Amino acid sequence: MANTNKVIGAILATCLAAVLTSVAAQDAAEQQPALGLPGEWVAAWRNPPAELRPLQIVHGLPAGQATPEAMTKLKELGLGGIVCNVHFNQYMRSDEHWQTLIKAVESCRETGLVVWIYDEDGYPSGAAGGLVLEKDAKFEALALAYDPSSxxxxxxxxxYEHTHASNxxxxxxxxxxxMDAEAVEYFMKITHEAYWERLEEHFGKTIQAFFTDEPSLMATNIGQIPADIAKNVRIADPLDENIKPLASVPWVADLPAKYEERYGEDILAVRKSLFAGGSEADRRAxxxxxxxVTDLLAERYYGKLHRWAAKHKVASSGHLLWEEQLVHAAPLEGNPLKMLTQMHIPGLDMLTSDPEAVIHTGWLTATLPASAAVFNGGRKVMTEVSD
Known part of the structure; x- marks a missing residue:
């Protein structure tokens, strides 16, 4: 989520802080044989390089803070860099804001800080602040809803109504x-390509990763946010109070064709099974x-981000929506591991720095991205945290 008090820290997924703290208190060479820890892990724990330190999220730096002096102050706090984006005001369309961002990246380069790019105006990622649907309304997320009383x-x-988009x-x-390849292509054209066009020389050097925040299939009723919070939320698109909350599944125009191509069966003939029925045929459908749906999302969104990042010498990263419980995973992204394994640095959202608050509830949130990193043959994950 977007919050200027949050930081992203790249961590070694399978290293326990308690163990490393103990090791760091003694000579690394002595401890390596006993604990089997690579020497470079211990060295990185004792004196983390910039890319392994916390990175401050800053959503649109004021011109006066995009300076080497301001970045030096962040460095003196022990931070490794910033996660930033072009200013949300006149998102993607203000040359003045682009110039400020360019100055900030150059200041980070000068002071030895790293930069991650946040890929959205607020969240959830994928909308480019509404510019994707401004281009073509047909790009909007679809749901197949079921009303047995009709x-x-x-x-x-x-x-839209009753989903995370409006809540x-x-x-x-x-x-x-x-799941619409054309919609995702346009999102990346006006977002990722815009950063590349202006900051190419910094990619793979100062700019090290792109961060995508809580994208989802969007076709599920997640419940209303509390009224005292909702009253302060900006309404970019009016809601229709006549839209009933119904059981829904995600949809895309070519889904019936893809279903028949893969399974040799007409999805429309078995669509009731998506909502009801306990027979083997229902469960199979x-x-x-x-x-x-999982494969379409993994290929057309996360896979595109992954391939683009690799081609442009940066890492793809981010985190999923409602990752705390597996029951939320299927309606929001299908198989979450297939999404996370499409990230070079899989991530999570753990908005507390108090171990006592998460020791009994947060383990699954961290386990999935850590597992994805291992599946990919990597060791690194990131976590979005707050103080």
């Missing part, structure tokens, strides 16, 4: 379909559907 129970409708603390804003 004579025609199946309704294909936009995924988050940043803005109620319509959201693109991340649901397994097939969610397997396909």
């Amino acid at each position: 004579a025609n129970p199946f309704i294909l409708r936009p995924s 988050n603390v940043y803005a109620a804003r319509r959201y693109p379909n991340l 649901r397994r097939r559907f969610w397997s396909l």
Whole structure:
């Protein structure tokens, strides 16, 4: 989530802080044989390089803070750099704000700090601050909803009311379909390519990663945010109070064709099984559907981000929505591990720095991205935290 008090820290996924703290108190060479820890891990724990230190999230630096002097102050605090973006005001369209960001990146280079790029105006990622749907309304996320009380129970409708798009603390804003390859291509064209066009010389050097924040399939009712919070949330797109909350699944225009191509079956003929039924045929239809949805999202959104990042000499990173419990995973992204393994640096959102607050509840949040890193043959994950 977007919050200027949060920081991102790249951590070694399988190293326990308690063990490393004990090791760091003694000579690394003595401890390596006993604990089997690589010497470079111990050295990095004792004196972390910039890329392994916390990075301060700054959503749009004022011109007066995009200076070497301001960055030096961050460095003196022990920070390794910043996670930033072009200013949210006139998002992507203000030359003045772009010049400020360029100055900030150059100041980080001068002072030895690293930069991660945050890929959205607020969150969830994928909308480019509404510019994707401004380009073409057909890019909007879709849901197949089911109303058993109706004579025609199946309704294909936009995924907006009752979803995370309209129930988050940043803005109620319509959201693109991340299973739509054309929509994702446009998002990346006006976001990632815009950063590359202006900051190419810093990619793979000062600029080390792109961060995507809580993207999802969007086709599920996540419940209303509390009224005292909702009253302060900006309404970018009006909500229709006549839209009923219904059981829904994500949809994209070519899903029926992809389903038939993969399974040799018409999804429309078995669509009721997506919502009801306990027979083996019903369960098979649901397994097939969610397997396909998972692969479409992994390929068309996370996979595109991964391939673009690799081509442009940076890492792809970010974190998923509602990652605390597996029950949320299927409606939001299908198989979360397939999304996380499409990241060079899988991530999580753990917005407390108090171990007592998370010791019994936060382990799953960290386990999935750590597992994804191991599956990819890597060791590094990141966590979004707050003080």
